[in-house]
Amino acid sequence: MKLSSRTEYAVRAMAELAEMHGGDPVPLRGIAERQDIPEKYLEQLFRQLRKAGLIRGVRGAQGGYSLTREPRDVTVGDIMRAVDGPIAVCSCAAEGEGDDECERKSHCAAHPVWARLQSGIVSILDSTTLYDMLAETPAHDIQGNRGGGS
Amino acid sequence: MKLSSRTEYAVRAMAELAEMHGGDPVPLRGIAERQDIPEKYLEQLFRQLRKAGLIRGVRGAQGGYSLTREPRDVTVGDIMRAVDGPIAVCSCAAEGEGDDECERKSHCAAHPVWARLQSGIVSILDSTTLYDMLAETPAHDIQGNRGGGS
DNA sequence: GGATATCATACTGATTCAGTCGGAATTACC
DNA sequence: GGTAATTCCGACTGAATCAGTATGATATCC
Numbered sequence: 189m190k191l192s193s194r195t196e197y198a199v200r201a202m203a204e205l206a207e208m209h210g211g212d213p214v215p216l217r218g219i220a221e222r223q224d225i226p227e228k229y230l231e232q233l234f235r236q237l238r239k240a241g242l243i244r245g246v247r248g249a250q251g252g253y254s255l256t257r258e259p260r261d262v263t264v265g266d267i268m269r270a271v272d273g274p275i276a277v278c279s280c281a282a283e284g285e286g287d288d289e290c291e292r293k294s295h296c297a298a299h300p301v302w303a304r305l306q307s308g309i310v311s312i313l314d315s316t317t318l319y320d321m322l323a324e325t326p327a328h329d330i331q332g333n334r335g336g337g338s
Numbered sequence: 339m340k341l342s343s344r345t346e347y348a349v350r351a352m353a354e355l356a357e358m359h360g361g362d363p364v365p366l367r368g369i370a371e372r373q374d375i376p377e378k379y380l381e382q383l384f385r386q387l388r389k390a391g392l393i394r395g396v397r398g399a400q401g402g403y404s405l406t407r408e409p410r411d412v413t414v415g416d417i418m419r420a421v422d423g424p425i426a427v428c429s430c431a432a433e434g435e436g437d438d439e440c441e442r443k444s445h446c447a448a449h450p451v452w453a454r455l456q457s458g459i460v461s462i463l464d465s466t467t468l469y470d471m472l473a474e475t476p477a478h479d480i481q482g483n484r485g486g487g488s
Numbered sequence: 489g490g491a492t493a494t495c496a497t498a499c500t501g502a503t504t505c506a507g508t509c510g511g512a513a514t515t516a517c518c
Numbered sequence: 519g520g521t522a523a524t525t526c527c528g529a530c531t532g533a534a535t536c537a538g539t540a541t542g543a544t545a546t547c548c
Contacts, residue, residue: 189418189459191339191428193506196448203447215524229507235526248515249523264451268339278341297353297475298346301414305462309339312458316451325447343537365493379538385495398546399492 194271197225198233199321202267205243206259206318213245213252233271240270259322265313275313281306344421347375348383349471352417355393356409356468363395363402383421390420409472415463425463431456 200223208214216234220227234253237243242262243253255262269275276282281302350373358364366384370377384403387393392412393403405412419425426432431452 189339189341189345189422189425189427191452195339196428199448199451200446217524226507228509231525231527232507238526245525246515247513247523247525249521250516251514251524253525272339275339277339278346295475296350297471298349300474301349301462301466301471302341304466305459308458308462309455312451312455316454321447321451324450325445363493367493376538378540381494381496382538388495395494396546397492397494397544399490400547401493401545403494 189277192272194233195268197223197230198237198267198271199264201225201230201233202237202242202255202262202318203321203325205253205255206262206322209255209259212250213254215252219253236271237267240266242266242270255318259318260320262318263314264316264318264321265310268313275306275310277306277309278302283310339427342422344383345418347373347380348387348417348421349414351375351380351383352387352392352405352412352468353471355403355405356412356472359405359409362400363404365402369403386421387417390416392416392420405468409468410470412468413464414466414468414471415460418463425456425460427456427459428452433460 201219204219204223205214216231217227219225220230223230234243234245238245238253241256244256245251245253265275274283280296280299283306351369354369354373355364366381367377369375370380373380384393384395388395388403391406394406395401395403415425424433430446430449433456
């Protein structure tokens, strides 16, 4: 029941990209330094985020990374799935399909609990966007993204 | 974000003890066989459950394990904490105390999400009891619970 | 006393995880 | 065109955690 460091790092880094959204691409090195994440490791994560279509990389000098979508359209669940694969509290209650392994044991008393846990987790992760994250972080009143929440 | 096998095993085994609650102590071996759990491994888990005060062991022939409390007074969270320690999605959002490590980084955009996730998980785990588990398992209209048996 | 159990500790093998290395390809700027 | 900046890529490694085993001691019923 613990988050991987991949997820922790990726979410923090994505939050920073969201902050800078709309401006120039942000070089990975700076993100790694500010967030205190090993640079090469973050590079690996960014590759996965890119393959998942969440970010775009611009090569060469003055290059860097930027979001492909609006911060309000990227959820924490999206990020987690990109770097850690499908969310699954156990093989019995994976998202996607094919829980054939446990289906036959339909008399398993634990199954309903895990299913409830799984859907609770997924619903929290999928209902929080990068925009939400920035909005609830006090230290950030970002230029550009104001507008009236409430 | 995955359950340990300790938790999966322990919860299944405890559900079986709950089923037999009120009768004779149940030997570990039978539980292990019926639930398809390595016996010696389960023994290890039962020791932790015992130290946590959730079950009682009766030694010797005709011995076995039984619940110390009513099934309605034992939650899945209790079981999980007994075998896996405190529930914590990350060091920033552990239950108990001392999150000094991340407290200084109070500008961390991810923190509120993890806190929400943590409390969502805990609330599901702590609101489901063994009694609930049996009640929602269709295949069980248990015969064992009316005393006589043998 | 012997069979049946729980109780206790220590060990091991495998898998996963976090992080690293070395280098190739691309682009801005001079 | 050269150089520095920067993304892109695959493979590798060391460490930690996890799942499961081995061995034996202690208690209790018959």
